Amino acid sequence: MHYGSSYFSKNGLSTIVPKNPLAESLLGNRADFSFWDLKLVNLQYRCTKTFLNDCQLAEDPCQNDGYTGPACTCLCPPGTSGSRCETRVGDYTETLVQERFPHSARFTTPGVISSPGYPDNLPTGTGKYIQELKAPECHKVQLVFTEFVLMQRPDSPVPCLYQGLTLRLQDPPIDSNVFCGRDIAPGRVFKSAGRSLVLNFVNYYPKTTPSKYRAEFIFIWNTEKCGEQE
Structure with a gap:
């Protein structure tokens, strides 16, 4: 039993973030007992x-x-x-x-991440999940989107109220930005500050919409943390 990560937030971003990024989806469970x-x-x-x-x-x-x-x-x-x-x-x-949010996962080798069911649209009923990209020591994550289409940004003080993807580039993983609609153009690059880059997807819309994304990621040397690579 716990308040959700964005409860009491004035802008929809998180007010509390767990040390284990995958555990964030567990926050806010007020329906049953652990x-x-x-x-x-x-x-x-x-x-x-x-x-x-x-x-x-x-x-x-x-x-x-x-x-x-x-x-x-x-x-x-x-x-x-x-x-x-x-x-x-x-x-x-x-x-x-994994029992409650089967789409949540940690990726430790370079590759591709996408929304569930890609290249099809997000399946109806998909709720929230976390994808963590974890680089080895002295490396950081470079993420390049090839496609990004979610529900349009609503006319609301809360960004991406019904559906959105939050990218956390810092370490520890505090909020960076929330994206929806076509906020991320193909080819846009994101780099983590440390070893971890976290994608936090939430979907509160009950119907199927044109919603999907795909990105490729690699691990690059972190000069700021470890100096020039030998």
Whole structure:
């Protein structure tokens, strides 16, 4: 349970940004409880102790932050598996991101990124997602758009109110600009200041519109950080 990243913003840009860029889509969840919300409530109201007594267990057998539920089985956090949560299969936050926002991804090799379904328009129902381009040490990201078409910028003090792509070029990833319509012409180049360049896409429009983008990216030497390349 958490306010969204742009809540209380006067211009639509973020007021809070997590250290892990992919986790930003998780902010603003007010519809249901996370694993940790439920575990905390159960602990505070001593439900877990009641479950252990009912299940005739002297101690909780669940591992890796899991806990015993009312059915006498372990309730396991994302990123773990096994009847006792004994196996770690991934990071908690990033596993949760993939479950809820499957279009979010981190890219660590040069290539192409695009909107889901490209070259077709954005599929109906696509909500929000994060794409992080992560360069190796002493490098930064160079991103070149080949196509960019989103909903037109509305007559509103909030830019790109219904649909937009925010590019974060700084490290840590604070807001740079929000783009929509045809704001980004083919061939336009963006460069990150550090190793990370983050694309944050949001879509609040429920119908299919002419919306899609494609870009190519490479990693270039960061002279400002590491001096001239030998």
